[in-house]
Amino acid sequence: MHMPLEDNLGLNLLAANQHQAAHNREHFDAWQLLCINVMSSPGAGKTSLLERSLPLLANDFAMAVLEGDMTTQLDAERLEAVGVPVVPITTGRSCHLDAAMVAGGLRLLRQRLDPASLDLLWVENVGNLVCPAEFEVGEHRKVALLSVTEGDDKPLKYPVMFREADCVLITKTDLLPYLPVQVERIEDHIKQVNPRCVVLRVSASSGVGIEAWHLWLHQQVAAQRSALLATPAPRPGSAAAPLSLAR
Amino acid sequence: MHEVDMTRALVLSMHSWREGHRPQEPKVSRVNLQVGAFTCVEPDQLLFTWKVAIANSWLEGAQLAIEPVPLLGRCLACASIYSPEAEQGYRSPCCSHPMEEIVSGRELRIRSVDYELVEANPPPNSQPDPAAVI
Numbered sequence: 433m434h435m436p437l438e439d440n441l442g443l444n445l446l447a448a449n450q451h452q453a454a455h456n457r458e459h460f461d462a463w464q465l466l467c468i469n470v471m472s473s474p475g476a477g478k479t480s481l482l483e484r485s486l487p488l489l490a491n492d493f494a495m496a497v498l499e500g501d502m503t504t505q506l507d508a509e510r511l512e513a514v515g516v517p518v519v520p521i522t523t524g525r526s527c528h529l530d531a532a533m534v535a536g537g538l539r540l541l542r543q544r545l546d547p548a549s550l551d552l553l554w555v556e557n558v559g560n561l562v563c564p565a566e567f568e569v570g571e572h573r574k575v576a577l578l579s580v581t582e583g584d585d586k587p588l589k590y591p592v593m594f595r596e597a598d599c600v601l602i603t604k605t606d607l608l609p610y611l612p613v614q615v616e617r618i619e620d621h622i623k624q625v626n627p628r629c630v631v632l633r634v635s636a637s638s639g640v641g642i643e644a645w646h647l648w649l650h651q652q653v654a655a656q657r658s659a660l661l662a663t664p665a666p667r668p669g670s671a672a673a674p675l676s677l678a679r
Numbered sequence: 680m681h682e683v684d685m686t687r688a689l690v691l692s693m694h695s696w697r698e699g700h701r702p703q704e705p706k707v708s709r710v711n712l713q714v715g716a717f718t719c720v721e722p723d724q725l726l727f728t729w730k731v732a733i734a735n736s737w738l739e740g741a742q743l744a745i746e747p748v749p750l751l752g753r754c755l756a757c758a759s760i761y762s763p764e765a766e767q768g769y770r771s772p773c774c775s776h777p778m779e780e781i782v783s784g785r786e787l788r789i790r791s792v793d794y795e796l797v798e799a800n801p802p803p804n805s806q807p808d809p810a811a812v813i
Contacts, residue, residue: 437705438791441696445712445787448691527681530688562719563681566787567688588765592719595781624768627777 449567452531456570458668459538463547466656467555468649469569471593472577473586474559477603477636479507481577482554484636486516489646493551493653498537500529500558507556517544528563529555531570551653561590573652578622579604580613587621594622599630599648606635682724685787686732692789693738700796707741709793716750717784750784 444450460467470478486495496517499508508520521529521537534555541547555571557564576597578586581604587594594600600622608615619631630648634641689710697705714720722745729743752763754771760782763769769778 437795438793439696440791441789443692443696443789445685445692445789446688447789448695449688526684528684530684560681563684566719567684588768591765591769592717595717621768624770624777627779 446566446568449531452535453568453570455668456531456535456538457572459547460553460570460572461660462668463550464657464660465547465550465553466573466653467553467569467571468573468575468652469555469557469564469571470575470577471557471561471564471597472559472579472603473561473582476559476577476579476582478556478559478577479510480636481601481603481634482511482556483514484639484642485646485649486511486514488642489552489649490516492650494549495552495554496541496545496547496550497554497556498529498534498541499556500533502527502558511556517541519544523558527558527560528567529557529569530567534569552649561586561593565590565593565596572656573598575599575601577601577603578618580607580611580615580618584613584617584621587618587625591625594625594629597626597629598652599632600626601645602631602633604635604637605633605640606638681719682721682728683732685720685725686728689729689789690732690736690738693792696792697737703796704737704798705792705794706797707738707792707794709742709744711790711792712743712745713748713786713788713790714745715748715784715786717781718787720787722747746790748783748786751782752778753780753782755779 472478482497489495497511499511499518499520500523501507501520502523505520505522508518511518519537519540521533523529523533538547555569574597576593578600580602602615602618605615615633622629622631632641632644632648634645693710714722714725725745726743733739733741750763751760752769752771753760754774754776756771756774756776759771759773761771761773763778770776
């Protein structure tokens with residue numbers, strides 16, 4: 433007998449990805465580390481920022497990087513050079529990292545070190561202002577970069593990315609004297625789509641603003657530690673219900 | 680072309696849903712999606728990539744129905760609901776308040792699936808009952 437049926441799912445289109453992201457986060461919490469997803473358009477300065485920040489932060493934090501790149505391992509090589517373990521994740525045709533790719537990166541990372549020894553895990557996403565905003569990877573915080581050369585209209589043109597970010601870094605501020613752009617307008621546009629995020633001006637090449645950015649990071653690591661103390665991390669695999677999409 | 684990845688994610692979610700029906704086999708006639716205006720998904724692109732993605736798969740022939748959901752914000756100054764516009768910096772027209780609360784527009788939701796259950800391995804000569812087609 434054939435009966436027309438309708439399942440009311442009310443399910444996020446990205447449910448499969450979100451389930452894997454929740455699983456990744458359980459591991460991060462069990463390892464008591466803070467995972468930060470760094471996103472921006474190509475060339476906004478994600479790798480340059482990490483090159484500047486990682487050696488300075490290495491005094492305070494044990495860190496590793498999962499490095500997303502579409503075809504090459506060039507960025508991973510740049511970051512290995514500063515002495516932090518880097519696992520390259522080549523995404524192929526995909527223009528973002530998803531939770532399963534990050535899970536694959538974590539498996540490779542575990543072959544090299546015990547993630548429980550880490551304080552901070554960086555996920556450097558593929559350069560793209562669109563997709564990474566929608567694909568969670570299990571991160572605790574999202575950081576979006578916007579370079580001053582990209583123009584002040586980008587937060588309005590790509591609002592989802594800037595809406596999702598916990599912190600937006602306006603990068604390459606050392607170029608401001610040479611550009612017909614007002615950094616206040618960029619900040620204003622970011623605040624319009626996301627009044628609650630932290631906006632900081634930085635220059636990876638001059639170092640201006642890096643201290644404030646590191647202060648924000650210290651605050652986030654501390655906040656995550658207190659959050660975990662308040663609610664101890666569940667054993668990975670125990671908390672997230674098995675993926676059940678049926679009725 | 681990020682809709683390719685969105686479609687892949689949708690098909691993955693549908694696979695998981697199908698597993699929940701084992702050992703029976705759901706034959707899907709329509710997937711009803713809600714797509715908010717404040718997402719990275721372009722409905723037309725999604726319709727195109729959906730057709731390509733489901734060709735020669737267990738979902739072949741399934742229609743994708745997309746219900747657009749407008750972006751609505753709630754003005755935190757006066758609690759009125761408004762339609763944020765990029766040209767106005769997403770501010771509320773009533774109080775010029777920044778867009779803090781989004782009421783709708785972030786949906787990327789599989790609202791429901793229309794389907795019928797068939798035997799997992801129907802004999803090759805079995806014909807579907809025409810009366811059952813919605």
